[in-house]
Amino acid sequence: MKNKKINANVGLKQKAISGVIWSSIQKFGTMGISFVSNIILARLLTPDDYGCVGMLMIFITVANTFIDGGFGSALIQKKQPTQEDYSTIFYWNLALSFILYAILFFTSPLIAGFYNLAMLSPVLRVQGLVLILNSLSIIQLNRLRKQLKFKKISIVNLTSATISVGVTIYLAYNGWGVWALVAQQLLMSFFNTVLLWIVAGWMPSFIFSYQSFKELFSFGGFILLSNLLNTLGNNIQGILIGKFFSSHTMGLYSQARKLEEVASTSLSNVVDQVSFPVLAEVKNDKTRLINVLRKLITSIAFFSFPIMLLLIAIAKPIIVLLYSSKWIECVPYFQILCVAGIAISLQNINYYAVAAIGKSKDLFNWTLIKRIVCFALIIIGFLIYNIWGLLGGMVIGSYVMYIINAILVSNRIGYKLSKQIRDLIPILIVALLSYVLATVSMFFNLSSLTAILVTSFTFMVSYLLLSCIFLKDKVKDLKEMLSSLKFNKS
Numbered sequence: 001m002k003n004k005k006i007n008a009n010v011g012l013k014q015k016a017i018s019g020v021i022w023s024s025i026q027k028f029g030t031m032g033i034s035f036v037s038n039i040i041l042a043r044l045l046t047p048d049d050y051g052c053v054g055m056l057m058i059f060i061t062v063a064n065t066f067i068d069g070g071f072g073s074a075l076i077q078k079k080q081p082t083q084e085d086y087s088t089i090f091y092w093n094l095a096l097s098f099i100l101y102a103i104l105f106f107t108s109p110l111i112a113g114f115y116n117l118a119m120l121s122p123v124l125r126v127q128g129l130v131l132i133l134n135s136l137s138i139i140q141l142n143r144l145r146k147q148l149k150f151k152k153i154s155i156v157n158l159t160s161a162t163i164s165v166g167v168t169i170y171l172a173y174n175g176w177g178v179w180a181l182v183a184q185q186l187l188m189s190f191f192n193t194v195l196l197w198i199v200a201g202w203m204p205s206f207i208f209s210y211q212s213f214k215e216l217f218s219f220g221g222f223i224l225l226s227n228l229l230n231t232l233g234n235n236i237q238g239i240l241i242g243k244f245f246s247s248h249t250m251g252l253y254s255q256a257r258k259l260e261e262v263a264s265t266s267l268s269n270v271v272d273q274v275s276f277p278v279l280a281e282v283k284n285d286k287t288r289l290i291n292v293l294r295k296l297i298t299s300i301a302f303f304s305f306p307i308m309l310l311l312i313a314i315a316k317p318i319i320v321l322l323y324s325s326k327w328i329e330c331v332p333y334f335q336i337l338c339v340a341g342i343a344i345s346l347q348n349i350n351y352y353a354v355a356a357i358g359k360s361k362d363l364f365n366w367t368l369i370k371r372i373v374c375f376a377l378i379i380i381g382f383l384i385y386n387i388w389g390l391l392g393g394m395v396i397g398s399y400v401m402y403i404i405n406a407i408l409v410s411n412r413i414g415y416k417l418s419k420q421i422r423d424l425i426p427i428l429i430v431a432l433l434s435y436v437l438a439t440v441s442m443f444f445n446l447s448s449l450t451a452i453l454v455t456s457f458t459f460m461v462s463y464l465l466l467s468c469i470f471l472k473d474k475v476k477d478l479k480e481m482l483s484s485l486k487f488n489k490s
Helices: 002-044 047-068 071-077 083-115 120-127 130-135 138-146 150-173 178-200 210-244 247-264 266-281 286-313 315-323 325-356 360-412 417-443 448-470 472-483
Strands: none
Touching (some): 002 150, 002 178, 002 247, 002 315, 047 210, 071 210, 083 120, 083 138, 130 178, 150 178, 210 247, 266 286, 266 325, 286 417, 286 448, 286 472, 325 360, 448 472
């Protein structure tokens, strides 16, 4: 019995490691493709083009959240979902996507009127088609995630990203403007759906079970409400900026946030994809659950903290180099968002740890509290200090959200908040010391490229040396993890 448990642990570890590897390949590969394309597109398009798409993203994102409805998480959290479960949710997602698209289609003139920008109506009517495309592949994607088959997911996403980006650059070069960005979203969703149907090897049966729906909704319903609150909270500032400022300002904010999210969420999203099914697998072994969670959190921090601080240091030269001087106004936006990104990088891992043990109602209740507090901070900041107060409210709110998620983990799982903070503070101090040493080079009159290279090199060397001195345990854990890496055929 003991040997069987050990073998199960080893098997899960290897699947998790393989999942992290392939999720990393997917995330950073897709990020690389997006990053390069964004550099090209930023030179071909204007802040106003990005602003138009940015104004509408909250409506698309909220609708997408409704379509998944938390059922994807419920299917992963359930020990052995059946064909009946999968088919039921597939048809629910598809029907709901048509309903939500119809709502967006007929309300698009009202949304355009809200922003005082008539062209948003036809843009939303076309952009909204991604809802139907995405609904067709949610089950296929979640089946692959539950089976930890991240290699297949990676291949699908990278292929879709490459094709859609190539076409988008061609369209932008030929003067399509904002429609090039709309085409990118549609093409990405289309190719993702087609390829996921091919590689997942799953087809729905002609069955819809009310009992199955009810059972999954008992968990997924609260996840849906939590996700909706998070989606609204993450995008409320976009509504305010789009309504009370110009599309130009919205474009600057959108571009700054897009670049910040590359750093703050890319690594955590890689870990999140793997961590939720892995944590759900060990949810009944509290000691093991805490150990796995602790390693995941400190590993994210070890990489995310220095990245965010380095980006703050090189914000101006990197934006000028990548996007040209016409985007220089978004530098302070980007730096402020990077401060928030330090906390954002740790929010989801705590959130999904609580979801993994089935406490979806707790997540909803506390998400409601979090979002009310964050919304109040954003509104108060906006009323007092205009857009800078709005961004400041976002920063404070991001740390409030992290603390609340960590308190939930402390109360429900046993990884105490005080212990988590003590684990993270040494990493933050080492990253801050590296930041101070690296910013010395910024006092010299260097070209953008030279400033980036010198500052980055100084930062990385400082961080590695200080980590070897003050973070020996963390470095040892990472070495052990790297030494055990083996590619899994899944």
